[in-house]
Amino acid sequence: MKKNIINCCLLIVSILFTQSLMAQKNPLTMELNYNYSMPLSGFKSDLVSNGSARGFRGSIMYPFNNKIAGGVQFGFQDYYQKYPRAIYHSGPSQDISAVISNSIQTTPVILKAKYYPLPDSYVRPYISAGAGGNLVNFKQYLGEFGSTQTNFGFLAQAGVGIMVPFKKMSTSGFYLGSTYDYAPYKKDGYKDLSSLNFQAGINFEIR
């Protein structure tokens, strides 16, 4: 499944590059977004139910034409939750009373494509899709005693949003968007780190 998605992404990027050779030269743009993330499904029920306001996303995108752009997106999000003291059964006869704190940092790096169906309108809606890797740093504390695991996993993303150019026909502007990030995480009985994300930011030409 993952391999198929990655192959599809590579195919799309190859097609877009071919198209770009025939298109006029367009400026490379950088997007910088503040990101608010809401854990979903197993992430929410098993690890962190609080939303995280501590994150950002950045991407470098190449507009292949006025409707399609592709590039690389990177990001960072910090999730944290402290659960009230409770007694956990850690063996047939062993009990542990502890305040558990979960601290998770994710650093996704993905290949991404954006499609603007109305490139000439003042407010430009878009849809996006991407896939890549996700560096996960998971620290769990029982009281003040912690353990750390670092893993690299898969991440697929789908999103929608709008871009409002600074001036008509400009490739720079404000962004508002939302993405669903699918991130499996099969460790210690956990299932995934999937999340719903909301972004606000700007993009500007860098070359």
Next chain:
Amino acid sequence: MKALLAKCGLVCLSVIYIGCTKDPLNNLTTGESRIYITDHDSAISFTNYKTYSISDSVAVIENGQSRRQLNDADQAYLDAVKKYMNRAGYQMVSKNDDPDLGVNVNHIISTSTGVISYGDYWGDYGGYWDPYYWGYPGYGYYIPYAYSIYSIKEGAISVDILDLKSASVNENKKIDVIWTGLIRGSGIFNTNVADSQVQALFDQSSYLKTN
């Protein structure tokens, strides 16, 4: 101008990356930093025991060496253990009156930068508490479980309950440790908190009672 903008953006992201991570340890109170671990021999019914005796001092186990001491905090822990053993229905008697249970309290310290596993703590238990103290010269101890997955970096208090009732008929000449409780975290070597720490161990061991 564009290059400068891009560099500024990357610097901002770097600052956010470093600054926006929440440190869990900075969000814990002293009380929340503590953990309480209890374990017991699940084949034992604690209602079969009625009397206990408790040691008159605390074993301070530091980097594999031990000594006995009795300062105010140690006394507070001994008093708290007596209080909650009595509350569970056990009657305190002298160790010369054939108690069913013996209770040891240990103060475990590590001053090294390494990690002492709880398994190491059990490894020389007979060295910390000579079975002679409980009237069984030539005996050893048998601990059927250990907190092997946990480690002690700073300090801990442990309370162990020994099965003296069965020791005299134990063919292996072992005194079985049938219950153990461990308190770890900040500020535990303190007279004021001893009672609440011991209470936490007993509260999560509802099976520890005479009826």
